[in-house]
Amino acid sequence: MLHVDFRTLILPIGIVRMVEVVLTCICFALAASAGIPGFATSHWAWCMFCWCFCCFTTLLIIILEFTNLHSKVFLSWEDFTMAFAMLATLMMVTIAIIYPTFFTCSNCARQIVASTVSWLCFGLYAVEVWLVHKRPGETSGFLTTIPGLLKILETFVACIIFMSLSPNEYRKVPGTQWCVAVYSICFIFSLLIIFLTIAKLPSILPFSFDKAVIGFNIGAVVMYTTAVVIWPLYAFERNPRPNDCNHCSWDDLVVVTFMTVINFLVYTGDLAYSVKIVFFTHTEHTYEN
Structure with a gap:
């Protein structure tokens, strides 16, 4: 029998989530009504995806907690909500920077409002992260710990890299193709680790998941070390910044370079x-807890 809990709607975290749904929906509607730009389409698509993803996932969380169906799902609910809140916070702060940088102007009222509201969304999701972490009566999940948050950050930085990649740029030489392979492999395995942790599967695996993750991290650090050297070496070889470049594809190469270094440091x-x-130590959360 379905049991609804109206208390979830009046708790601080419930109110924050409802406001998030409204504001992200407003941002999406404003950006969509402004039309598809003829430039930087990958950045525009990323912004639209983030608003849509955050809106509907937040709404899903509200519905599941309101109907108490979240207790029926076979996953760590706190890990899931923390992972999403952290990811949404990162998404909103990047949108709040990217969207006005590429798509606003002095006469672009809808774009300016969407950019401003995105900053409000960032603040709300940051508050949600704090509320989830401080929610009473729940056991702290792995993704609320430093290694868990680092895993979320690794996948997010990889998304920024993918958004900034241009096939015309990285297909030119095998070196940059290797770097894209590094980004893809590490992203897939980091995402897999997050999913396995949320689904509470590490403890039933026939091997030490903690040590397997350490092995992956070693491989990721080694691969990203090569990418830190190879990407700028080949991406900028005989490729100076065009004089008429205004947020052109060359700037995206710089973003990829910077994010590669960031992810190398995060994996390290x-x-x-x-x-x-x-x-x-044996006092903190591990993947198998």
Whole structure:
């Protein structure tokens, strides 16, 4: 029998989520009504996807908690809500930077409003992260810990890299193709680790999942080390910035370079922290808990 809980709608986190749904929907509607731009379409598509994804996922969470169906799903609900809130926070802050940078002007009222509201969405999702983490009566999940948050950050940075990649740029030489392979492989495995953790599957695997993750992190650090060197070496070889470049594809190469370094540092930190909690301490959350 379906049991509804109206209390979930009047709790602070419930109110925050309802406002998030409204504001992300407003942003999506404003950007859609402004039309599809004739430039930077990948950035526009990313912004539209983020608004839509955050709106409907937040609405789904509200419905599941309101109907108490969240207790029936076979996953760590706190890990799921924390992972989504963290991801949505990162999405909103990038939109709040990217959208006005590429698509606003002094006469673009709808774009300006969408950009402003995106900053409000960022603030709300940041508040949700704090509320989920501080929610009383629940056991802290893995994704609320530093290694868990780093895994979310790794996948998010990879999404920014994919958004900035241009096939015409990276298909020119095998070196940049290798870098794209590095981004893809590490992204897939990081996403798989998050899904397995949320679904509470690591404890039933026939091997030590913690040590397998450390092995993956070692491989990711090694691969990203090569990408940090190879990508700028080949991407900018005989490829100076055009004089008429105004948010052109050359700038995207810089973004990929910067994000490659960021993800290298994140994977390095993830490796160091994972080694610490698996081999040197036993008091913090691991993937198998």
